[in-house]
Amino acid sequence: MKFKYSGYTGRYLWVDLTSGEVSKVPTGDWRAELYLGGSGFGTKILWDEVSASVDPFSPENRLIFATGPLTGTIWPTAGRLQVIGKSPLTGIYGDANSGGHFAPELKYAGYDMIIFQGRSEKPVYLWIEDDSAELRDASHLWGENTWETEKAIRQDHGDDQIRVASIGLAGENKVRFAAIMTSGRAAARAGMGAIMGSKNLKCIAVRGTKDVEVASDEFYDYAYEIQHQILANEYTPNTSRYGTPGLVTLMNEIGRFPTKNFQRGDFEYADEISAGVLEKEFLVRRTGCFACPIGCGRAAEVRNGPYKGTYTEGIEYETINSLGARALNRDMASILKGDQLCDSYGLDTISTGGVIAFAIECFENGIVTKEDTGGLEPKWGDPEVVLQLIEKIARREGIGDVLAEGVKRAAQKFGNGADYYAIHVKGMETSAQDPRAQQSYILGHITSTRGADHLKSFPCIDETGYVDAAVERYGRQYLPEIVDGVSTKYKPMVVKDGEEFGAIIDSAVVCKFGTQFPPCYYWPELAKGLSLATGMTLDVAKMKKIGERIYNLQRCFNVREGISRKDDTQPKRILMESGSKRAKGYSAGPLQEPMLDEYFELRKWDKKTGWPTREKLEELDLKDVADSLEKLNRLPNLQAVNHNR
């Protein structure tokens, strides 16, 4: 039977790796209506199927590869893949998003998503060719890096247009921040690759030849209009030319560029690892993801020196910071080498850089010794330290075995005050925004449902002050504070809006580029695009409700795991120490709690516990969720509190 809405294939794949069974299941109209796609689909499945007792590495965890209604269409940036599972790094809701060409191919094969459960006895891969989908032996691929795995799959099947999502050594070794790679693009965060490893699933290979239909002919012209809106934005040309590395210089100037494990927000040698240097000395070619008009990707190579011959695709801002300034490493060639290693082994560069800087600081303070490191001296500013630690982590060798657990667990193991140097929220290493210099992130990092992450709320307008976008999106009445990076005023409103817009972006599924930054189009345009594609009547109010529903359900998943307001906190260093440049004199300590109060009020969540209220959940059609949280005593009992008075 044909699915009620266009833009969907109307079915998904359900794969039980324990029994080897692969089934095709109808997507269900309700799922599209309530959860849209991508992140929304995954969130609902996790809530329904992965209870609090499930260890992320157990067969009972799910791993979901989801597309959205725009995936595979000509809508700008509609090529992204959303992967969802309970995170081995944080133990709570986890997801990761990747560009490339994998997600559209899955859609062309005729599937809205794939749900994996169970664990295979031996290494396998899922081979999908339109209606045929089967598990195949992957013993010969186990141990191969991600690029080689793709190459082998294409050779074996004699088709160079097969799209592959795979893990490398890091995923196989269950490094808790292992990534899933697709042609050098990473679904990096929260250890989704480690879940694949725990399930003995080496890769998914897909080839599809079917149509993706849209509801209205007008969609095609409207997508073209949006493409031009993106191309005409004043920030797009630089984003295309320099990619995210263009941020290095800009963020360094405002003290938002984490340096020396977040001791500072500016790096003395930032000029040596800037976009200009990348372009002049290393750039091979710009690259782009499926249907993207921006093309932020960079293919780069090292042409001389000790790392000569290094070639990597997709070097970006976060990696330059995490493998560079975070460890005081000013050697751009070594950063490219590190990026290449992380991509090959399938490692999240953000968390990898986070644990490396943590290890260096622990060594400096005598918490970790040469005995622990097997003779290696983790010192600041030594490129070889960064590269050797990457190898050790991917292989879980020596100290790498401890660092592969992430900074939170490693700090518990090291003891002696190591936790002060563990820069994370809820177990996830903090991404490259010093929140003291862009204070929307004081909140954004701690309310993110997957731990310290910039992409859930992605509040860009107070970064360097995007006045026009702020006025257009929120109104003139909030100027000037709303665009002031070192003001907390109005930021809870911006963060909440960003989280809900982001939930829709991750469910559509499109890129944060074009939507959040550059701020080219917003709720109304996305609502119109989704309506034209699906045939649903989605106005802004309906979309906001879906976004809020998804975000609340992610929070509820985390509440069920035991998360409450006490976990919504910046690490001690950020709370106590001052930032640098424009953040000089600012620490998050005095700012965090008032922001949280305001945020919980806006969300109608209980301020004391940070738990969503029944009132809010019922408003979002999540009565069953409220009921089950009540049974667990995780629903704020506001009436009882009032009654007792």
Added chain:
Amino acid sequence: MGKRVVLKQNPPLTTCVGCRTCELACSYEHHKTFNPKKSRILIAQRERAINFPVVCAQCLKAPCMEVCPSKAIVRDSKTNAVVIREDLCDGCGACISSCPFKAIFMHPEKNIAIKCDLCGGDPSCVKHCPQSVLYYADVGV
């Protein structure tokens, strides 16, 4: 000489980035659906991020036209494009193997060959290319 769809680039900055928007535009323009398999332009993706379009050169002396046993391949009088008449094509595939550019494709559902027809003189791939590296130009073959 005739006009055709060509790539003009100047890497590393001005380049085909491999976004395949052209494939989607072509598929929708001709078949009202999004399916790269129904596109008459294909972005070949090679190692080291090399992306380039595989699309008909509209040869003046076209091997496909010569080998077609059904005489289904004709020259469009307005654009000089080499076009396949769907009503005459029996899907034998002779044109596909004869094309030196591998720029003729089998339709994934119907038993016919498909190729670039220059959209009647306003190629949708050129119009939609966000990097502006596809041109509709007379470069001769």
